Amino acid sequence: MLRDEQGPYFGEFGGRFVPESLIAALDELSLAYDACKIDPGFQAELMDLHRTYTGRPSIITEVPRFAAHAGNARILLKREDLNHTGSHKINNVLGQALVARRIGKTRLIAETGAGQHGVATATAAALFGMECVVYMGEVDTVRQALNVARMRLLGAEVIPVTTGSRTLKDAINEALRDWVANVDNTHYLLGTVAGPHPFPYMVRDFHKIIGEESREQVLEMTGALPDAVVACVGGGSNAIGMFHAFLDDPSVRLIGYEAAGRGVDTPEHAATITKGRPGVLHGARSYMLQDEDGQTLESHSISAGLDYPGVGPEHSWLNDLGRAEYRPVTDDEAMHAMRLLSRTEGIIPAIETAHALAGALELGKELGPESVILINLSGRGDKDMETAGKYFDLFDGVES
């Protein structure tokens, strides 16, 4: 069963390409997580938190007015945007914070791009009374100033990263450097399904509840499995969380939408699987954007959360197996879909999520009106108003 893969390798991808100093901490984390995984007490505590704090199970919303623009396919949204803190990120953060507490760590560090994972981590730290430091590329602290304020209000220290390209990849480097120096009391709460083992496997496990709930909900609503399940892919955490429950349902197509930025034929994109090739980044072997010498390339996307030149190893594996497909969606296509869902259904999605919505507009036309498409609506768009306001000229003047 594809669902049984637990790392450290997914086919030829994954592994642990990190300094020796971190191996003891990764081993400690692997052992602790494996123990938690089979501990009914741990699982009950996490489920209770999801019920009383996250707001799970998240609902499914059918969107017929939006679907009218997608070949009249039946389109269902899994509403992770309604979770506490506004995205799927909380699923992973609560799980890892519980594990960290079990192994006696008192300090959480995290990287963040858009700020959603940083906010979620700061939230968990506040809830559990832990110290919290969030590394954020200087470029992103400007793009996402509201999330910086949210994290600080929650009591976290936000450290702008001024080296390298000053974005998410450099924030991960800086968090790894902090972790190397402070592993004794610190847990690195990695926010996506990338990084060294056990992160890709553990983070996936904490998000697979998305697909498990959805599978039951869709079966109950429609009496059948969906024809396609789609999600946006940056590092790939919301997508793997959605895909995982369907991996062994061969009738269900799995499609991840990558950020094509200004177009995959320009240098300004973040379409890692579409345009990259396998390499080693941030502790794992996976597809990545790199030059001939193996230097990581800067990515571009209008959505900070997809603006990452790597992708989780399990996605690379699913791509090479042919089990999942990965397609590019441009900035403009995503922004169009963001506005369309807002105007047809009264739901403002995150720009990250809008990439999956844009993909579904085309996919619906391909699959036709009898088809059922399940979309992971991974986050809400409140954080993106600055970007959307500029893009659509919403602040002054009349929208074009």
Added chain:
Amino acid sequence: MSSRVEATLDACRTEGRGALVGYLPLGFPSIDESIEAAVALVENGADILELGLPYSDPVMDGLVIQQATEKALANGFRLRDAFGAVKEITDRVSAPVLVMTYWNPVVQYGVEKFARDLKQAGGAGLITPDLIPDEAQQWIDASDKHDLDRVFLAAPSSTDTRLAETIRVSRGFVYAVSTMGITGARADVDTAAHNLVSRLRNAGAKHVGVGVGISTREQVVEVLDYAEGAIVGSAIVSALGDSGVSGVASIAARLSGRSEVQGVARHT
């Protein structure tokens, strides 16, 4: 297998001293200046050279080396330049040259091809900060085939089992990371370094170099009391950034305990 690095460490021991291992990144501030700086480093007392390949995501390095390698990349350093630079340096000095590189550039160049070209350039082997023995089979095979050293890292947090495995697969020396942290000067060398070297000895290590946080002659002397090699990086890189090649010559002479600086006239 004959290791020139091990032979150098043994020769230093015979002379009743330990070895100074000096680090500089290739391409900083330019290829030519980095070559001159490396030569000056050896002429003024470094017994072994560690030449870093600039890389976009150096997670084991502190700010000084990050900024230097960023500048090297911004100035157009390419991987293919490295072999020519190593060749020129090894033609001019007899000290063995180890290349320090993160793993992805080697993977993209081709592990086997990288080993072959490094050997042809006169390189002695690789130090691999983000490649652990568990993931290194391809490199172990290639370095055996081309008779190259492979220096893996040992950390204060490594278990005894891991130390034994690291010693088993390393050749040249085992790089003992002095402290739980990244490269950069520190006021004191951690007592963790001494403990780690003792644990490596108990596990059978014959050649150990201690690095990370060493920047002064006093720290070098302290470390060489219990290890074969003392590795200095950021302090030398700072000297190069501040005072050019003559700065490297001065700090190398100081670190190796020499009273006179050699060959500086050529660089001033």
